[in-house]
Amino acid sequence: MKITSKKLKEWKACADGYNWFMEHFQAGEAEYQDVLNALADDDRPDYAYWLMSRAGVDKEAVLEVDEVTDRKHLFVAGSLIVKLGIRVSGCLCAGSGIKAGSGIEAGDGIKAGWGIEAGSDFAIFAGLRVKITLWKSHALVIAKTKPKNLMSGHWEQG
Numbered sequence: 001m002k003i004t005s006k007k008l009k010e011w012k013a014c015a016d017g018y019n020w021f022m023e024h025f026q027a028g029e030a031e032y033q034d035v036l037n038a039l040a041d042d043d044r045p046d047y048a049y050w051l052m053s054r055a056g057v058d059k060e061a062v063l064e065v066d067e068v069t070d071r072k073h074l075f076v077a078g079s080l081i082v083k084l085g086i087r088v089s090g091c092l093c094a095g096s097g098i099k100a101g102s103g104i105e106a107g108d109g110i111k112a113g114w115g116i117e118a119g120s121d122f123a124i125f126a127g128l129r130v131k132i133t134l135w136k137s138h139a140l141v142i143a144k145t146k147p148k149n150l151m152s153g154h155w156e157q158g
Contacts, residue, residue, distance in 0.1 A: 001058045001077065003051070004029040011054040017047050032058055036075040045091045045108075048075040057095035057113055080112075085122070089129075097143075109140040111158065116147040126153025 005028040008018050022028065024038050032055055039048040052075065061078030068074055068086040076094040085102035086092065092106040097114040103122040110116055110126045118124045124147045127139020135154040141147065142158035 001032040001055065001061070002029050003032050003035045003055060007055075013050075017050065020044070020047065032077045033061060033063070036077060040071070040073040040075050043072060043090075045073050045075075048073070048091075049093065052077075052093065052095060059096065061095075085119075106153075108138060109142070110153065111140065111142040113158065114144055116141065116143045116150075118147070118149045123149045123151040124153070125151050128152065 005018070005022060008021055021035070025035070035051065036048055039051070058077035061076070062081060063076045063078070064081045066082070067084040068082055068088065071088045072090040074088050074092050078094070079096040080094040080098045082100040084100070086100050086104045088105070089107040091108045092098070093111040095113055097116070098104065098110070098112045099117045101119045104110065104116065104118050104124045105128060106126050107129045108127065110124065116124060124141070126141045127135050130139045139153040141150055141153040141155045143155070144157060146155045
């Protein structure tokens with residue numbers, strides 16, 4: 001799925017967001033996942049969430065990797081399948097589902113359209129650096145069903 005400057009205008013992107021896109025993708029178009037990767041690398045979760053709310057889920061996109069570590073944020077247009085574990089210090093979001101062979105940790109929230117699943121006997125932790133009293137606003141875990149092994153974070157049906 002392509003994100004274009006024309007689509008951003010149709011979706012009424014803010015001027016700063018539109019300018020950010022044009023600075024990073026001077027051709028005026030880019031693959032959806034490439035834009036999400038650039039937003040994660042540039043520490044722009046606000047723009048990534050906005051884009052995902054407009055562009056929706058890329059049902060054909062599946063990101064399969066061995067492991068996710070040493071990242072601040074990770075945004076995936078479709079499904080995320082990880083053979084081992086996931087550890088991000090910031091936000092973790094997949095348009096569809098998240099499945100990991102072992103544990104899932106995110107310093108902020110975790111959001112997936114269909115579900116979040118850690119490996120058997122592994123746990124899911126959201127908001128590791130957030131006070132428990134702030135979980136509802138800063139450590140959200142959003143999925144259609146509550147993850148079986150959720151150990152920290154505030155789950156909301158999404």
